[in-house]
Amino acid sequence: MKLKTSFRSIVIEVISFLLVLLFVYAALSKLLDFENFQVQLGQSPLLNQFAGEISWTVPLFEIIAAILLSIPKFRNAGLLLSFTLMVLFTAYIYFILNYSPFVPCSCGGILEKMGWKEHFIFNCFFILLTVTAILLLYVKENKTRNQILFIGFALTILAFSGVGTLEFLLKISENKRFQRNNFVRMFPPVAVKKETSFDLKYNSYYLAGTDNNCVYLGNTTAPLLVLQLDSILKKSIRHNIILPNNKVNFDGMQLRISSSSFYLINGAIPFVYKGTTADWKAHSKMIKGLKFSIAEVIDSTNIVFRSLSDKKNENILGTINFSDSTTVKLKYHPELLQKQIDGVFDTDGAMHYSGKLKKFVYIYYYRNEFIVTDDNLNLDYRGNTIDTTSRAKLKVRWLKRKNEKKLAEPALTVNRTSAIYQNLLFVNSSLPGRHESLVMWKDASIIDVYDIESKLYLMSFYIYNENGRQLSTFIVEGSRLYALIGNSIVSYRLGSTIRTYMKQNSK
Structure with missing residues (x-):
């Protein structure tokens, strides 16, 4: 009709x-x-x-x-x-x-x-x-x-x-x-081999650390939940962190696990909760007068942090010391991060600590540089990745109405995510070198390996996508690399070439 x-x-x-x-x-x-x-x-x-x-x-x-x-x-x-x-x-x-x-x-x-x-x-x-x-x-x-x-x-x-x-x-x-760069990677045969995977079911998990042949994951939507997996990803245990009180702001909280201890860190409050993995009971330490964006645990009494300086409003590195039970000692190191454009976006990066060498590493996201210091942030040297981008390619704009800085266009990321184990720095590069297949770049992520003792680039290898999903972050422990890909954590056995470099150069 x-x-x-x-x-x-x-x-x-x-x-x-x-x-x-x-x-x-x-x-x-x-x-x-x-x-x-x-x-x-x-x-x-x-x-x-x-x-x-x-x-x-x-x-x-x-x-x-x-x-x-x-x-x-x-x-x-x-x-x-x-x-x-x-x-x-x-x-x-x-x-x-x-x-x-x-x-x-x-x-x-x-x-x-x-x-x-x-x-x-x-x-x-x-x-x-x-x-x-x-x-x-x-x-x-x-x-x-x-x-x-x-x-x-x-x-x-x-x-x-x-x-x-x-x-x-x-x-x-x-x-x-995928613009090509004037450097050549070396790909040894069988650098890594996929072993097993574990379905996390959700993409809210992140890698919190390793300890005693176990991998620990935190959860952004359930900050007090800890997922413990054995080294071959076969057995899982869930733990719940017990806090001394329930009046806690969990926004931005991050879990770190090291040497049988756990740390809940929140730089916006700021505070650090600490406890042992034996009972998962936490006690807190407030850090008055300091807010920070990221932090890395050095040991039970020291944490490295990054915050904005009071005078210039630019990123600055510093250390927090809890050795005195009554006071918290702060020390800033303004000489470490070097401004190129705005001092915030251009100095953005990731932190790592090698307990084996007692070396701290800060690697920039947007330039081919990383910083190596001792555990007190005394500069050892400034190293470079094999990429040729020595200056961050950023356009920063100040929004007057919102009184904030923003990137005016996507930044050219050089070092996307990274990890350290003993003397080896593993870097997930975002840029292809000469003679590399762009088809492969769509199907896999490339990890470059550096020796922070000899200051040399060693090799590269591929981590292939899983179900169309790309590697988001990873961690290395012993002879294995653990990668978060989509809703799964995947373990890879490191090849003999990489393990040989560990044995030769580690002390």
């Missing part, structure tokens, strides 16, 4: 009105917070090279679509433009969900509060509404069946064109990311 003309008109009017509200709201949200919108586009791995142009054209086309939809004479064109825009936005979210887990969009207001999957579903719903309005409009005008099929074909072409455009942008982005 055919719909009555009046009912069709009402449906078209309602859908058009909803689209007008959506586009006007989205456009105004972008324009009212235009500076932040540009920064967020600059951070996108798909659109950062076109952030300037897109920051103006997107709200412009949203406003044009709203105007066309508001005028009955041009509503047909408005609906077609609306369909094209919604397909582009939805395809963008699809690529973000599948290729980049970190880039937010600037839709503003309620839409900004949505998760990526919810936003994807929301957009799909509006695509269906738009298609419905287009078809009802053509039925209302008594178009023939062939003409209706033609409009369906036209919508399909528009949809594929939008997706194709974003695929093209992705290719440009990948070419930029």
